[in-house]
Amino acid sequence: PGGMMRIGIPAYRLPRKVLDDEINMVKKLGVEIKTNTKVDSLDSLFQQGYQAILVAVGAWEGMKLGVEGENHPNVIDCITFLRGVSLGKPVKLGNRVIVVGGGNAAIDSARTALRLGSKDVTILYRRTRKEMPASEYEVEEALHEGVKIEFLAAPTRVLSKDGAISLEAIRMKLGAPDASGRPRPEPIAGSEFRIDCDAVVAAIGQRPEIPKQFELKTQKGNVLETDAKTLATSRPGVFAAGDVVTGPASVIKAIADGKQAAVSIDKYLGGEGILKVEPIEIIEPTSRHTYRERSVKKEPPEAPAIPPSQRISNFDEVELGLTEEIAIAEGQRCWRCDLEQ
Secondary structure, three states, rough: OOHHHHOOOOOOOHHHHHHHHHHHHHOOOOOOOOOOOOOOHHHHHHHOOOEEEEEOOOEEEEOOOOOEEEOOOOOOEEEHHHHHHOOOOOOOOOOOOEEEEOHHHHHHHHHHHHHOOOOOOEOOOOOHHHHHOOHHHHHHHHHHHEEEEEOEEEEEEEEEEEEEEEEEOOOOOOEOOOOOOOEEEEEEEEEEEEEOOOOOEEEOOOOOOOOOOHHHEEEEHEOOOOOOOOOOOOOOOOEEEEEHHHOOOOOHHHHHEEEEHHHHHHHHOOOOOOHHHHHOOOOOOOOOOOOOOOOOOOOOOOOOOOOOHHHHOOOOOOOOOOOOHHHHHHHOOOOHHHHHO
């Protein structure tokens, strides 16, 4: 259980014990989790007596590079790669690895390759660092660990000879904004170059795989079509949440969608759609001016982490957590906006 959180996010970012603890909390609520259970038909679930279904199958299909030679066995998509590592399967990339892409999956793939023993890991990204969709923190950590990034470059074909491969790429320049609002990368004629490597990891995006027999309407990107408020799909009694609706997004976004879908399902089944939460004790502050008087902006303290030289040989959690001293310092930075009158 855990889906992409267990298989797609490396353990150094999301420790498995933390994930297991969260899943056990769900089980304690009374949720039954059946693994090794393939669902080929939503009709069969209704026939078994279920009155509502939530489709939350994620986005597991890795996007192709769309270049000549990408079917070479040494070219692998990031989801297949990360899934194999998480499941403990033998994954050998070699010493020289090129990761194509600029999102968090590309960063995860590059940092994972280092932990598997690859010595030379390079990310190829067609725009500049400013346009990278990956979290700034993740990019910084990758660079600290020794990952190299080749900006303004895009793959054109994969070449192979005598068992060895190389990636041919072309230099790019930024043009007018595209549909995403970012500058459109345009190839520079005559700027082709080659990088010798042992493996190429394609991390340019994922999309959901929706069985046709589900008979659900999809939109661009093969994501499910849902009502924005209720998350209801095109079939009565069937709802959807997470990456299968939004495309690849964050864990917290998927969790929020799950709660929204739960409310809608409860209402659909005749309930009031009210989530029961434990009451929180609110302590009124003794002063309403102390924080307002602060005029010096304090930068957040740096959280402790395992040194790069020690972390790349294992999958231990990189961040060590806040010490008492740092936690207090963080608390003292708070301006208590909730005290505004």
